[in-house]
Each structure stands twice: as structure tokens, then as C-alpha cells.
Amino acid sequence: MNEPLLNIKNLYTYFLIPEGVVRAVDNVNLKIGKEEVLGLVGESGCGKSTTALSIMRLIREPGQIVGGEVWFNGRDLLKLKEKQMRKVRGAEISMIFQNPMDSMNPVFTVGNQISEAIKLHQNAQKREIKKKVEEILYKVGIPNPSERMKDYPHEYSGGMAQRAMIAMALSCNPKLLIADEPTTSLDVTIQAQILELMKALRRDFGASILLIGHDLGVISELSDKIAVMYAGKVVEHANLADLFQKPMHPYTQALLKCIPKLDEDMETFHIIRGTVPDLIKPPTGCRYHPRCEHAMKICSEQVPLLTEVNKTHAVGCHLYDSDSDPNRQRS
Amino acid sequence: MNQVTKSEEETDEVYEPSAATQLFTVWRKLKASKLAVFGGGIVLAVILIAIFGVFVTPYDPGEMWVHKPLSPPFSEAILGADQWGRDMLSLLVLGARVSLYVGFSAVLLEAAIGLTVGMIAGYFGGLIDEVLMRITDVVLTLPTLMLLIIAVSMFQIGGLHVIILVSGLLGWPFLARVVRSEFLTLKEATFVEAARSVGVSNWRIITRHILPNAMASVIVLLTMDIPWYIFYEASLTFLGFGDPTAASWGILMEKGRPFLGTEGWWIATFPGLAILITSLGFNLFGDGLRDALDVTTRAR
Numbered sequence: 033m034n035e036p037l038l039n040i041k042n043l044y045t046y047f048l049i050p051e052g053v054v055r056a057v058d059n060v061n062l063k064i065g066k067e068e069v070l071g072l073v074g075e076s077g078c079g080k081s082t083t084a085l086s087i088m089r090l091i092r093e094p095g096q097i098v099g100g101e102v103w104f105n106g107r108d109l110l111k112l113k114e115k116q117m118r119k120v121r122g123a124e125i126s127m128i129f130q131n132p133m134d135s136m137n138p139v140f141t142v143g144n145q146i147s148e149a150i151k152l153h154q155n156a157q158k159r160e161i162k163k164k165v166e167e168i169l170y171k172v173g174i175p176n177p178s179e180r181m182k183d184y185p186h187e188y189s190g191g192m193a194q195r196a197m198i199a200m201a202l203s204c205n206p207k208l209l210i211a212d213e214p215t216t217s218l219d220v221t222i223q224a225q226i227l228e229l230m231k232a233l234r235r236d237f238g239a240s241i242l243l244i245g246h247d248l249g250v251i252s253e254l255s256d257k258i259a260v261m262y263a264g265k266v267v268e269h270a271n272l273a274d275l276f277q278k279p280m281h282p283y284t285q286a287l288l289k290c291i292p293k294l295d296e297d298m299e300t301f302h303i304i305r306g307t308v309p310d311l312i313k314p315p316t317g318c319r320y321h322p323r324c325e326h327a328m329k330i331c332s333e334q335v336p337l338l339t340e341v342n343k344t345h346a347v348g349c350h351l352y353d354s355d356s357d358p359n360r361q362r363s
Numbered sequence: 364m365n366q367v368t369k370s371e372e373e374t375d376e377v378y379e380p381s382a383a384t385q386l387f388t389v390w391r392k393l394k395a396s397k398l399a400v401f402g403g404g405i406v407l408a409v410i411l412i413a414i415f416g417v418f419v420t421p422y423d424p425g426e427m428w429v430h431k432p433l434s435p436p437f438s439e440a441i442l443g444a445d446q447w448g449r450d451m452l453s454l455l456v457l458g459a460r461v462s463l464y465v466g467f468s469a470v471l472l473e474a475a476i477g478l479t480v481g482m483i484a485g486y487f488g489g490l491i492d493e494v495l496m497r498i499t500d501v502v503l504t505l506p507t508l509m510l511l512i513i514a515v516s517m518f519q520i521g522g523l524h525v526i527i528l529v530s531g532l533l534g535w536p537f538l539a540r541v542v543r544s545e546f547l548t549l550k551e552a553t554f555v556e557a558a559r560s561v562g563v564s565n566w567r568i569i570t571r572h573i574l575p576n577a578m579a580s581v582i583v584l585l586t587m588d589i590p591w592y593i594f595y596e597a598s599l600t601f602l603g604f605g606d607p608t609a610a611s612w613g614i615l616m617e618k619g620r621p622f623l624g625t626e627g628w629w630i631a632t633f634p635g636l637a638i639l640i641t642s643l644g645f646n647l648f649g650d651g652l653r654d655a656l657d658v659t660t661r662a663r
Binding site: 088090093118119120121122123126127129131134135136137138139140148149152153197200201204 | 488489552553554556557558559560561562563564571572575576
């Protein structure tokens with residue numbers, strides 16, 4: 033593959049709080065190619081959003097990017113000055129958030145907010161900006177945009193607001209769009225519409241997308257590749273098809289089981305027992321081992337490395353260690 | 364996209380409601396509340412009287428012996444005359460100018476300091492916040508009236524401006540706290556994060572994104588603080604530490620004090636009533652403004 037658009041190398045983002053150090057992102061490596069959609073999946077509190085905010089360098093106190101590199105379009109974003117970084121935000125990488133109604137400033141009209149993004153990054157006359165705002169609102173499916181742009185955010189429905197947020201994010205033709213749980217706060221029919229919209233826009237704009245979510249079913253609608261995160265680490269990384277056909281990591285398998293299937297007669301939903309561990313004191317060895325069905329002795333002792341099984345599939349689990357060690361019997 | 368360009372109107376800035384439209388929206392909501400309209404009416408009337416009143420008063424407020432000294436209200440003069448035969452109505456009109464001047468100037472000073480301190484402390488937090496808030500605490504504990512008396516006694520000239528300066532310099536801590544708390548909450552809002560994610564600078568986030576959201580409480584607070592400064596000036600003057608060259612309502616009250624229980628009750632009572640009504644007006648108006656400035660409530 034040629035040079036990826038985004039290449040995250042050994043990223044560490046910690047939160048330094050009085051209780052200790054929260055290792056929210058612990059040695060994460062991710063690549064997103066041009067015009068590629070990477071789905072980042074995991075339960076709440078796994079460090080998905082922290083990874084996204086680290087790319088944008090929007091981590092705030094007490095959070096801190098402790099180490100690593102974020103190569104984007106030939107530059108390491110972590111080495112840029114704040115002023116240069118501001119030019120990247122919005123223009124080259126933009127972001128949409130989980131709750132669209134909260135993402136817009138309540139005292140400004142929708143059109144005003146989208147035009148601000150354009151004004152910040154492009155030299156344009158007021159009339160041109162207005163035209164652009166209308167065009168982009170039309171593209172994301174806001175009916176009667178010349179009127180609706182004069183509305184305040186609270187006059188929009190959740191789905192419309194998310195469309196407007198997408199419009200704002202795409203207004204400067206970014207190369208990378210980070211969508212942090214873009215459909216989570218919307219109801220299911222609207223979810224489907226937003227996903228359809230993102231699919232269509234992906235073709236139109238040719239932007240790469242980092243799609244973050246906890247629902248593998250939703251994420252798989254859009255993604256080319258999927259990275260599964262657990263407790264601050266990427267545990268599996270694969271093409272969409274590979275991941276669904278042969279999920280390797282026990283956590284991925286468990287997540288897949290959690291998607292309800294229509295053709296199965298189910299009495300109960302599958303759940304993953306336990307909760308995401310406290311990231312101040314994560315479990316030793318593999319961080320998933322306390323919840324893992326296949327936990328072995330080594331799992332609590334050694335951190336498994338993310339190793340490539342084949343060119344498109346990598347997994348970090350001792351089950352697939354190549355050398356056979358007598359200690360690695362299943363317990 | 365093509366359909367859109369057809370409906371394109373040849374006007375600029377339609378996407379941004381002009382200041383006039385926004386004012387109109389606030390006005391519509393304000394109008395819905397009777398008390399707010401009442402308060403606003405008083406405020407407007409007092410301001411108009413303060414600006415234009417001196418041109419239409421029947422007598423020169425400074426001129427003595429235009430009436431018989433101590434003529435009661437509704438006799439020779441509508442509101443009576445003071446002990447030197449000056450026309451009370453004309454004096455009250457002039458007093459409005461002085462008292463409002465004190466109120467507005469002091470509030471401007473308060474706003475300048477309070478907003479700056481509150482915004483910086485709330486937005487940046489950490490050590491800056493700690494230092495600024497401790498300073499605020501100290502200023503808050505200073506006894507305003509006593510310091511005013513000391514300041515006025517120290518500076519022989521420009522008494523009125525000393526009062527404005529000192530009361531404004533001591534009046535900002537509460538505003539700073541309110542602004543800080545608004546900023547503390549608002550800086551965590553998703554829309555601020557969203558603004559940062561499109562590359563908006565700190566300065567712009569403070570002034571363009573957070574401040575307008577905090578403005579409602581600021582305007583309300585400032586509106587309600589105006590009568591306080593009028594009170595301060597009046598109390599100080601009533602106690603005899605005022606600026607004898609400024610014909611404020613406080614001065615009128617002070618001069619009328621000896622006559623309160625005797626043959627000239629109206630001399631101190633009318634300026635007192637003027638202060639009362641003015642402060643009532645500002646308070647009612649401020650209250651109504653609080654609701655009107657909130658964009659998420661609709662006019663009924």
C-alpha cells in the first residue's frame with residue numbers, strides 16, 4: 033500500500049489525575065489510507081474518543097499526549113505549533129460528535145456556525161460563503177436550506193442537527209473526517225439515514241473517515257477496515273470481511289455475538305460479563321484476561337503483542353502465539 | 364445543488380440575522396411580560412428625563428427664590444420648593460442626570476474589570492484562576508462604604524468621580540464570580556469542543572462562542588447593579604460625604620434632612636421616591652431581560 037493518509041505510531045495518551053495515571057490510550061498504532069474508512073470499535077471507556085481527540089490535539093488537562101507520532105499527510109501533527117494545528121483542524125481534519133444538539137452554539141444560527149468554519153479557512157466574500165453554506169446544507173439533505181440556515185440549533189431535530197454538523201465538518205473539504213459515535217444519540221431510523229448520507233458523501237467528497245462506535249453492526253455499514261480497541265489498546269485489526277468471517281480475538285468474538293440476529297431464535301441477548309477495567313491499574317498481561325473465556329496462565333503474565341496473521345489481519349492474543357509453550361495450555 | 368442556486372436571493376448576510384432582527388426578537392419577548400414593560404418604561408423615562416429634562420424644566424434648578432421658600436407641593440410649585448425657594452421638580456430632573464451618570468459609569472467600570480477577570484479565570488483555570496479568585500475574595504471583603512468615605516475624605520476635589528471610581532473598583536467581584544462560573548461550565552460544552560475542532564482560536568472561543576452564552580446573566584446582573592451605585596452615592600451623600608457641587612438625588616435628600624419631621628417633609632422625600640422608583644424600574648426590567656435574552660424560549 034502507498035503512504036497512508038494518517039499513520040498513528042505508538043500513541044500514548046494519559047490522564048494525570050490525583051488518584052494516579054489513567055492510561056487511556058496505551059501504545060496505539062493505526063493507519064488510515066486515502067479514501068478509506070476505518071471503524072474503531074470498543075466499549076465505552078476504551079480510549080476510542082481519546083484516540084480521536086489526540087489526533088486533533090484537543091486533549092485537555094489533565095490529559096496529556098505522553099508519546100508517539102501522528103503522521104498526517106507527511107507531517108507529524110504532534111510536533112506542529114498550536115497555531116499551525118489550528119489550520120489543520122477544520123480544514124484538513126474535521127470532526128463530528130456524538131450529540132449534535134450540544135455540538136452547536138445555542139446563540140448562533142446554524143448558517144452562521146457553518147459559515148464560521150468556512151471563514152476561518154478560506155478567503156471568500158460574504159456572498160460566496162452564503163452560497164457555499166446553502167450548497168453544503170443542500171448536499172446533506174436539509175430541505176429548503178436558504179430558510180433553514182437562519183434557524184437556531186434548538187429549532188432543528190436531532191437528525192437535522194447531525195446533518196448540519198456533517199455539513200459543517202465537510203464545509204472545507206477535509207481529507208480526514210473523524211466521526212465520534214455520530215449516530216449513537218439518534219433513533220434507529222435516523223441512524224440509518226445518517227449512515228446512508230455518510231456513505232453517499234464519502235463518494236462525493238473522497239475523504240477518509242475514522243468512524244468510532246461501540247456497535248459493530250453500525251460501524252460495519254460503512255467501514256473498509258475495523259480496529260477493535262479494548263482498555264486503551266488495539267486488540268485486533270482487520271478488513272471488514274475478515275473480521276466478520278474469522279474474528280480472532282476473544283473480545284471481538286464476544287462483540288460479534290452481541291449483535292442481535294434476526295434469523296436466530298434468541299431467548300436472551302449475549303453480553304460480555306464484567307466491565308472495562310480501571311485504567312489506573314489495568315490488569316497485568318493481557319488486559320482482557322479477567323473477562324476472557326479462553327484465559328490462560330500466560331495471559332495474566334505477558335502483554336500480548338499485536339502480530340500480523342496475514343497482510344490484512346492482526347491480532348494481539350496469546351491464543352495465536354506461534355511457538356508452542358507448555359505454559360500456554362488453556363486453563 | 365443546482366436547484367439551490369435558482370432560489371438564490373441576491374442579498375448578503377441572510378444567514379446571519381442582523382442585529383436589528385435579534386433586537387426585535389428580544390423586544391417581542393420582553394413585550395410579553397407586563398412587569399418588564401413597566402420596568403423598561405420607568406428606565407426609559409428616567410433616561411430621557413436625565414438627557415433632555417433640563418431643557419424643558421420650568422425653572423433653572425440652581426436659581427433661588429423662584430418660589431416662596433418651603434412652599435408645599437401642589438401650591439405655588441407642583442412639587443414644592445426647598446428652603447431656598449428652588450423648584451423641586453427642576454432639581455429632581457437635574458438630579459436624575461447626576462444619579463444616572465454615577466450608576467452607568469460605575470457599572471461600566473465594574474463590567475470592564477469583572478468580565479476580564481471572570482473570563483480569564485474561568486477559561487484558563489489552574490494557577491491563573493486561583494490567583495484571580497483569591498484577589499476577588501480579598502476585594503469582596505473590603506468594606507465598600509468605609510473605603511468610599513476614606514477616599515472621598517482624602518481627595519478634596521472631584522468627589523463624584525472619586526465615588527464612581529471607588530465603587531466601580533470595589534463592585535466587580537460578584538460579576539467576576541458569575542462570569543467565571545458561566546465560563547467554567549460553558550468551556551466544557553460540546554459546542555466549544557466542536558468550535559475548537561474546526562480551528563477556532565482561544566480568543567475567538569472566549570469572545571465569540573462562550574461570552575454570548577454568558578451575556579444574558581451578565582446583562583441582567585449589570586442592570587440590577589445600576590441602582591446599587593445610585594444607592595451608594597446617595598447614602599454617602601446623605602451621610603455628608605458627597606460631592607456638594609453635584610446636584611444628585613442624594614444631595615437633595617441631605618439638604619432636606621433637617622426638615623424631614625417638620626415643615627418641609629417633601630424636600631427629602633421626593634428624591635428618595637425618585638431613587639426608589641428608578642431602582643424598581645431597573646430591577647423589573649433586568650428580570651424581564653433575563654427571560655427575553657434566552658434564545659431558546661419563544662415569545663408567547
